[in-house]
């Protein structure tokens with residue numbers, strides 16, 4: 001159950017995997033997707049066994065589009081049922097699998113977390129715009145947008161009574177935020193340095209076991225984002241493992257996932 005699976009990304013024209021075996025949870029993902037990482041953090045924090053099939057999102061197989069008409073990862077499949085969207089799948093597995101409950105149960109605290117997530121999310125299109133362009137003028141516009149959300153998020157963290165947004169251990173909202181912070185830390189650490197509370201939070205999240213298990217090196221992130229900038233998406237970067245299908249019609253997908 002490697003956290004961010006190293007399995008090769010399957011593309012259009014390639015035969016799809018057989019359905020998952022009875023009661024096996026399967027994640028359709030992409031090694032560098034922050035939304036897949038959200039779900040993987042939740043699965044890892046709760047110790048939920050699962051297998052992974054990685055999808056080449058630049059050349060999506062038809063059989064994948066049939067599973068999620070939105071064409072996005074993550075998707076989960078179990079016993080013939082399918083769900084997608086990182087927040088929906090994460091909440092679902094948190095609720096139906098045993099283990100530490102990651103969603104905050106107190107309605108008021110949960111509502112405050114949603115406000116923090118909203119402020120953080122406000123800066124995301126700015127951040128990804130900034131990371132992906134080399135044009136100075138465009139970078140500046142994106143940075144202005146990113147800073148608005150970050151300043152609000154930093155203020156929330158300053159007055160937060162706990163080590164993490166969700167308490168003294170990372171919870172659901174922390175895991176929804178972390179994948180984006182990881183990418184900013186890897187590519188633009190100077191932005192994080194502008195916000196003292198975000199920087200402390202970043203360091204604390206980095207100590208969490210699930211975060212460690214799902215984390216890519218800064219160098220690997222930079223390699224992937226460089227491809228992204230030049231519109232040359234390379235998904236099979238770093239360690240790459242091959243699938244071993246037992247049969248094309250059914251049965252277990254045999255692989256270290």
Ligand SMILES: N[C@@H](CCC(=O)N[C@@H](CS)C(=O)NCC(=O)O)C(=O)O
Pocket residue numbers: 030032033034035036057071072073074084085086087
């Ligand atoms: N709202 C979705 C966003 C997921 C998403 O954008 N995933 C990207 C990869 S990081 C994707 O599948 N992109 C393919 C596409 O948009 O065609 C979620 O939270 O799961």
